Amino acid sequence: MQEVQVKTLQELLNSFANKDVYIHLETTNGSYAAHYDEKFFNAGAFIRNAKINYELAKVVDDSPHRVGLKMAHGWVYAQGITHFELDDLGRLLMAGLDYSGKLAIALEISETPFTY
Amino acid sequence: MNLQPQRHILIVYPHPDDEAFSVAGTIAYYTKKMNTPVTYACLTLGEMGRNLGNPPFATRESLPEIRRKELVAAADAMGIQDLRMLGFRDKTIEFEDDEKMVKLVEGLIEELMPSLIFTFLPGFAVHPDHEATARAVVEAVRRMPKAARPQVLGCAFANDTIEKNGEPHVIVDIREMKADKVNALKAHASQTAWMMQETEKRVDNGEPMSESWLNIEKFYIINPDQYVN
Numbered sequence: 335m336q337e338v339q340v341k342t343l344q345e346l347l348n349s350f351a352n353k354d355v356y357i358h359l360e361t362t363n364g365s366y367a368a369h370y371d372e373k374f375f376n377a378g379a380f381i382r383n384a385k386i387n388y389e390l391a392k393v394v395d396d397s398p399h400r401v402g403l404k405m406a407h408g409w410v411y412a413q414g415i416t417h418f419e420l421d422d423l424g425r426l427l428m429a430g431l432d433y434s435g436k437l438a439i440a441l442e443i444s445e446t447p448f449t450y
Numbered sequence: 451m452n453l454q455p456q457r458h459i460l461i462v463y464p465h466p467d468d469e470a471f472s473v474a475g476t477i478a479y480y481t482k483k484m485n486t487p488v489t490y491a492c493l494t495l496g497e498m499g500r501n502l503g504n505p506p507f508a509t510r511e512s513l514p515e516i517r518r519k520e521l522v523a524a525a526d527a528m529g530i531q532d533l534r535m536l537g538f539r540d541k542t543i544e545f546e547d548d549e550k551m552v553k554l555v556e557g558l559i560e561e562l563m564p565s566l567i568f569t570f571l572p573g574f575a576v577h578p579d580h581e582a583t584a585r586a587v588v589e590a591v592r593r594m595p596k597a598a599r600p601q602v603l604g605c606a607f608a609n610d611t612i613e614k615n616g617e618p619h620v621i622v623d624i625r626e627m628k629a630d631k632v633n634a635l636k637a638h639a640s641q642t643a644w645m646m647q648e649t650e651k652r653v654d655n656g657e658p659m660s661e662s663w664l665n666i667e668k669f670y671i672i673n674p675d676q677y678v679n
Contacts, residue, residue: 335506335509358510362500365576365577369576369608369609417506421511421512425511427509429506429509431502431503431504431506434504435502435504437500437510440510
């Protein structure tokens with residue numbers, strides 16, 4: 335993955351528009367957050383291989399970036415995206431890596447299902 | 451070291467590296483000094499590991515294969531001959547069908563007839579996958595006739611572990627096997643590189659290797675009858 339270049343990422347997001355695609359969306363503080371800080375309220379969300387079709391996608395030029403996907407009947411968005419790559423299977427992988435290199439959010443788009 | 455001989459040891463943990471932190475020294479002693487057969491059933495490949503680095507060395511999708519290779523290398527460092535990767539997904543164990551998980555452990559016990567099982571101490575294992583794994587192991591053993599049960603030793607590291615359970619029942623001095631434990635931890639580089647670097651730096655600076663986790667491993671003897679589902 336490389337740091338987000340808005341123009342390149344926008345073009346990649348556009349290339350998946352109006353197609354049935356599988357998404358992986360994840361936010362996490364890690365399972366140990368409340369172990370290290372008992373006052374920490376640990377919350378996160380995970381969805382993998384949900385099939386969607388979006389008509390409009392936008393990456394906002396404000397780092398860390400926000401990425402929004404507009405669907406016929408709703409939205410998907412992710413906040414805190416720092417890195418991206420188009421992997422060797424043609425999947426668009428985006429991630430938000432915090433200052434210590436830990437993943438805080440991931441948004442991935444693929445025309446074929448992700449593994450289990 | 452003064453470890454009881456064992457017919458066969460079964461380790462059941464959900465993540466590659468759980469075993470390195472919890473039992474690597476003890477297991478290396480059993481495999482290398484006592485020729486004990488050991489099976490490690492590792493439920494996931496730690497697919498949800500958060501440490502990808504910045505700049506990143508992996509993606510969410512490439513991490514599992516990296517961790518699979520690390521797990522194989524760690525098992526080798528500990529002298530584990532029978533490594534089983536069970537194909538579950540990280541952070542989902544507690545959402546699986548509980549009975550299916552119990553049956554899975556029952557199947558392993560039936561096949562291997564271990565005299566000793568290592569897992570986590572239910573209620574004091576912090577990570578939901580640890581807890582779900584330990585519950586399945588303890589329930590599988592609880593259903594066995596008492597005379598046939600293997601001993602179950604559990605690792606615990608919740609902040610209130612000692613307050614609620616007292617001191618661990620079994621304390622294994624692993625200094626003799628420290629190199630094996632360090633090698634097992636180093637094998638899980640995607641998870642431990644930063645920590646190992648810090649430790650080596652402190653040692654290079656003349657500070658004592660005071661990290662107790664490199665010197666001793668601590669376990670609670672689990673009485674399955676205390677845990678009725």
